[in-house]
Amino acid sequence: MIEPFEIAVEDEVLQDLKTRLRQTRFAPDFGNADWGYGTNGDDLRELIGYWAEGYDWRKHESEMNGFAHFRTVIDEVPVHFIHERGRGPKPMPLIMTHGWPWTFWDLQKVIRPLTDPAAFGGDPSDAFDVIVPSLPGFGFSTPLTATGVNFVRTADIWMKLMQQELGYDKFFAQGGDFGAFVTAQLGHKYADSVPGIHIHLAGPLGMITGGMPDDSMFSPDEAHWPAANALFFDQESAYSRLQSTKPQSLAYGMNDSPAGLAAWLLEKRRRWSDCGGDVARRFSKDDLLTSMTLYWVTQSFGTAARFYAEARRNPWTASHDRKPVVQSPTAVLLFEKDIVKLPRRWAEGYYNLKRWNVAPVGGHFVPMEEPEILVNDLRAFFRERR
Amino acid sequence: MVTAITPFALHISDRAIADLHERLDRTRWPDELDAEPWAYGASLAELQRMMQHWRHRFDWRQAEAGINELGNYKASINGHDIHFIHKRGHGPNPLPLLICHGWPGSFVEMLDIIPLLTDPARHAGDKADCFDVIVPSMPGYGFSGRPQKPGMTPLSMAALYAELMASLGYERYALQGGDWGATVTTLIARHWPERIDGLHLNWIPGSYQPPQGNGEPAFSAAERDFQAAMAASASSGSSTHVGIHASRPQTLGYGLNDSPVGLAAWLIDKFRMIADCDGDIESAIRLDRLLTNISVYWFSETITSAIRLYKEARAQPLKFASGERILPPLGFAAFPGEVAVPPREWVERVYNLQSWTEMKRGGHFAAMEQPQALAEDIRNFFRILRKNQK
Secondary structure: OOEEEOOOOOHHHHHHHHHHHHOOOOOOOOOOOOOOOOOOHHHHHHHHHHHHHOOOHHHHHHHHOOOOEEEEEEOOEEEEEEEEOOOOOOOEEEEEEOOOOOOHHHHHHHHHHHHOHHHHOOOHHHOEEEEEEOOOOOOOOOOOOOOOOOHHHHHHHHHHHHHHHOOOOOOEEEEOOHHHHHHHHHHHHOOOOOOOEEEOOOOOOOHHHOOOOOHHHOOHHHOOHHHHHHHHHHHOOHHHHHHHHOHHHHHHHHHHOHHHHHHHHHHHHHHHOOOOOOHHHOOOHHHHHHHHHHHHHOOOHHHHHHHHHHHHHOOOOOOOOOOOOEEEEEEEEEEOOOOOOOOHHHHHHHEEEEEEEEEOOOOOOHHHHOHHHHHHHHHHHHHOOO | OEEEEEEOOOOOOHHHHHHHHHHHHOOOOOOOOOOOOOOOOOOHHHHHHHHHHHHHOOOHHHHHHHHHHOOEEEEEEOOEEEEEEEEOOOOOOOEEEEEEOOOOOOHHHHOOHHHHHHOHHHOOOOHHHOEEEEEEOOOOOOOOOOOOOOOOOHHHHHHHHHHHHHHOOOOOEEEEEOHHHHHHHHHHHHHOHHHEEEEEEOOOOOOOEOOOOOOOOOOOHHHHHHHHHHHHHHHOHHHHHHHHHHHOHHHHHHHHHHOHHHHHHHHHHHHHHHOOOOOOHHHOOOHHHHHHHHHHHHHHOOHHHHHHHHHHHHOOOOEOOOOOOEEEEEEEEEOOOOOOOOOHHHHHOOEEEEEEEEOOOOOOOHHHHOHHHHHHHHHHHHHHHHHHHO
């Protein structure tokens, strides 16, 4: 049962947030100008100061409400989504799935160019009906009270959302980060209904439970990727091991301390984006805080972090043994500064690969960092598959 | 250089206690999920019960008075403030014993065992077995100062402690430790062996790497099994805290320093996982003692400086060159609930192992879980050494 939904955070929640921010007991920091120990204390204090005294949630809330939001419950899991109809002769439905530590709002810049290309200098025949859900346990797809909801079950839920609830027999899918796993799973299990997928993070569906392509598969152009991948796994992936095993032990602090939550999320925005250590080059303070406020007001840090644990506890298994594993025609668009990049040769064997591009700029948060590159690549790929 | 040693009386302000209570009262709890308790980390219901106790029944002032009875001091050593307990032994010839704590513990780990060692006659022992006990707070922990620049490694701590002991007039002394305390005491024994009568450990440091090749004997099947068990524990939930502590500790620290419940969840989950308690932490360590330890982290605002030790230490694993040995005699108490107990031959590759006791009960927090049994093993080991010296 789909119901329209308007975002309206209670005043008292915002007031409580402000009070907590003002009473933050900042952990002392030193010798950390390069963020080597993690989030820098001065930078965090500045952000928290603005969150408490300058940031205006209502302004961003009203921008969010400029889109059409809905909520429903599928397989006992609450699902929030934006559903915007396309303007053009024959809009194709496209479901776009975000990742961690994103929210649905990371897609804010690409929704309108995709629904209404003509308004953005594009061709109306490229229009899509765009569906942007919040992952289970993220944002307004809360409260999640069931365990076991991993990216595989999310793909099943998305199928029901698209076919049974919204009446789209066939649809395209797009995603990055965990959204790329949901999307690839749609292309694996439901290829008959999904005539094309577009992802900006490539990786085997069983990646979290083991199995990465051999280094020998990287081409000369990609020769610097294995070392970058290894550096990421060595220095930046402890959060993932933690969230895969003990997310709840972390959640108590993050759900009780907005500054603690901000520190956790800010580090990822800075480390994983193509910002050269200056997060402001990719995200305004308002961008950062709107995302953090979404995690805070929906109390979703814990269930979002659990998405890792669910992936680890419920290993992916193949729905069929056909090759390639992902049967839907696939476009992969990688970004040089993203956190993990796998070789084209591997992707050619794993996906029904029809398009492969590597953007020289841009990091992990593609729809926020490089929305135009993403939109153009999407349109070009799906144009051939309509 | 030690510039001053002054008595120290612990007194947390009423305001800090009121602030803690206020924060506990307005805790914003995360959702409960339909899952087996503790499966994803600290159980909501269990944690809520313990936090009720912290807020309404735990008496910090009583804990504080108990700490103050033991004799606390601060020393300024090479610009670092070191807090320590110094309790003289009751007996004819007390042996000085430096006991080093670890994480997620603090000097609080040792509160129960101190009287058993300083005054054995009053605790089912012999006064000839008495010790002068010195229990420092590691720099960045408890009431020692927080380091103000990077690089406070276990070896830096070992050097500070060696100076502390010298300044207290102890030319020779004994050592005891578990967890990080095992690393620090091992380093003291390694670098200043001529000062050390003996070393008693209840944990072999995780970073310990005995030499290989160059005529060193090949690893036994038991040693290979042990290495595999340690590697498996590193990728399971029981040591994922190490990864985050050793890479981005500061990122984690902000939430834990701002939310007492966040801090408690992080610490209690760890205690429960590696104590010998079958999932019931209070069967191994009484709640008031756990909360005293957590309160020390909270009031001293040291969780971040404490976990940064993992990153500092990462650059200095306990690696030994071929032929290198730690000379002072070692007594080892093997607790059955420990994360992993190494085979003797693994320990003997570097340590001068003289005594090995299979303990009946107890896990990683031996001094808190089994103070009597640990004290007896310490007394027994050093009794033999005292005899040999006569």
